Amino acid sequence: MAISINSVKGRLKNEAKNILYSSQGRNSARKTLNLLRTSEKYSTYLENKNFRRILENIASEDLPYGKYFAKITIHNWENFKNQKFKLFQNGKLVYGNQIEAPAKGFPLEYRNIPVSSLNKNNFRLNINADFDIKIGKGSFTTVQQRNYDDKYEIIQDGDVFYSLRGNTTNPSKILITFPGFGPSTTRISYAISYLKALTEDDLQNTLMICFQDRYLVSGSYMMVDSARRPLYPRVKSVIDHFMRLYSIDDDNMLLFGASKGGSIALHYAQEFPRARLLIAVPQLNLPYYMNKPFFRYNLFEVKAFHEMIQPEQLLRKYLTEGRRIDYFYTNNDELSNHSVIELAHGVKGLTKYRFNGTHGEVAKAALPTMLNIIREFLGQATNKKIICEDALTYKTEDRLYAQVRIQDDIENNNPANWYLEANDGGTILRVAMTNHTYGFVKYTSPSQAIFPSYDPISSFNKIIGSFDTGLTYIGKLPHKLENNSESQEQINRSFSPLCLNTEKKY
Structure with missing residues (x-):
């Protein structure tokens, strides 16, 4: 039987691709990239965009x-x-x-969708839109992503991606960050x-280890890789x-982490019971x-997300263990809170x-405090006492508001958050306040109300800057604080798990 030259070329091309994209081929490419990125002598090779x-x-x-991007x-x-x-x-x-x-100025793309066919004719959209599809063994990227990776010196360690900062010679502490979602x-x-x-x-x-959630189209909460295999052992191995390298204990x-990053932080804290957790609006x-x-129609379809232990379960476990957790949230975020943090109390x-504010506003608004906590961890914290001269309360229907006057000669130039603080059975509750035009006055705005039905009114005893x-x-x-609102009775403040049916048949 005659074999055409084109057929032979096609087979050879496929065999060459299989070798290049094998584990050995990928590892060789990774070693070469690391060498080029760290060597002044060879770094010029990366200027060749096609080669890179x-x-x-x-x-x-x-x-x-049999799997492709x-x-x-x-x-x-x-x-x-x-439209969906x-x-x-x-x-x-x-x-x-x-x-x-x-x-602006770019096409609408969705990159790195896992598929199992190289035949473009096997794909269709459910809307009558004009589209094209590219399929390959290697992941797709953009110039902007490549420049970003260069700027922050992203390291690829097998299938785990991160950037290192700070002391990489003899550190005595480790700060680990996990990313949120972008648009x-x-x-x-x-x-x-x-x-x-x-x-x-x-x-x-x-x-400082800054992990990159470089899986699926826009991240996988670092739960699975793009083939939907568990990531935990690989990421845990890097940590x-x-x-071990620096003999640092947890x-x-x-x-x-904030938002998605907060959920990831809860996930990877499992085997570090003495580590401090700093999380903002995690999805529980x-x-x-x-x-x-x-x-x-993407992450929800990943079976692992339905089978894994949920961040809520981990949080409840950590609370029973008395772990040190700083948790930022808003009452306007039930999708993330899952009715847990709002009523949590009595936990040391x-x-x-x-x-x-909304989910997306919390981390930005709370940044001064989050940096304050991190600097405390780094050993750079300073506490100072101030005089609180007066505290007034006033009511509106079922809500309570407070106005506090502090001494007027304190430093007040750097970004800061001010709070009313209560000790709620061992749990510290800090309610954000607003700066008055007069810097020595702090008050709770209409959206920062105190709720007598579940807030520990009589336990508010401090103002914190x-x-x-x-x-x-x-x-x-x-x-x-005087509870002069009409609501005097408190609701049952149980924060036991909700019973929700989120099961999915596969």
Whole structure:
């Protein structure tokens, strides 16, 4: 039987690809990339964009045999803005989302969708949009993502990605950060939580590991890789390596994350009971949170998210263990809170910071306090007493508001958060306050109300000023807050688990 030259070429090409994208080929590409990035002698090779693109493509995340990365580009997205769409491979759902405008001047792309076919004809959308699809063994990226990775010196350690800061020679502490989500159509799908306000001087005794959630289209909560295999052992191995390398125990560790990053921090704190947890608005039940348009037809479809131990379960476990946890939240965020943190009390080690605003506003608003906590961990904290001259309360229906006057000669130039503080059976509750035009007056705005039905009114006894420099002002209220609201009875403050049916049949 005659064999055509084109057929032979095709087979050889496929065999060459299989070798290049094998585990051995990928490891070789990764070693080469690391050499080029760290060597002044050879770094000029990376200036060849085509060479670099090919090398990075080969070095990307391992996928099992028969699995590939896909990128779809929707060209006439304007006609379908805000509509939900689904991508099918041979009738099986492989991805879905809600159409948003892309970054200005760029096409609407969804990159690194796991698929199991190289045949473009096997794919269709459920909307009549003009689209094309590219499929390959290597992951897809953008110039912006590549520049971002260069700027923050992202390290690829097998299939785990991170950046190192601070003392990489002989640190005595470890600060670990986990990233949140960016916009769904961003050109930088995989960011890190770098905390730029921290300088190298701040980190002179501390190794900072900034993990990158570089899986699936825009991250997987670092629960699974792009082949939907568990990531925990691989990430835990990286953390263990640095702890052994520098002989650091977990009582000198702090894990930080906001939103998605907070959920990841809860997940990876499992085997570090003495580590400090600093988390803001984490999603406590992932299937519950992901049953919304932007996740319903992608992350919600990942079986592992329904089978894994949920962040809520881990949080409850940590509370019973008396772990030290600083938790930032807003009452306007039930999708994340899952009715746990709002009523949590009587737990030693837990400090709650309640802010007004939406989910996305909390971390930004609370940044001075989060930096304050980190600087305390770094050994750079200073506490000062202040005089609280007066404290007034006034009511509106079932809510209570407070106004506090402090001494007028304190430093007040750096970014800070001010709180009313209560000791609620061992749990510290701090309710955010607003700065008056007169700097020596702090008050609770209408959206920062105190609720007599479940807040411990009689236990509020301090005002706290938390500055991003590590300075904390502490003032004792001259008297207890008066509960002059109409609501005198408190509700049952149980924060037992909700009974929700989020099961999915596979």
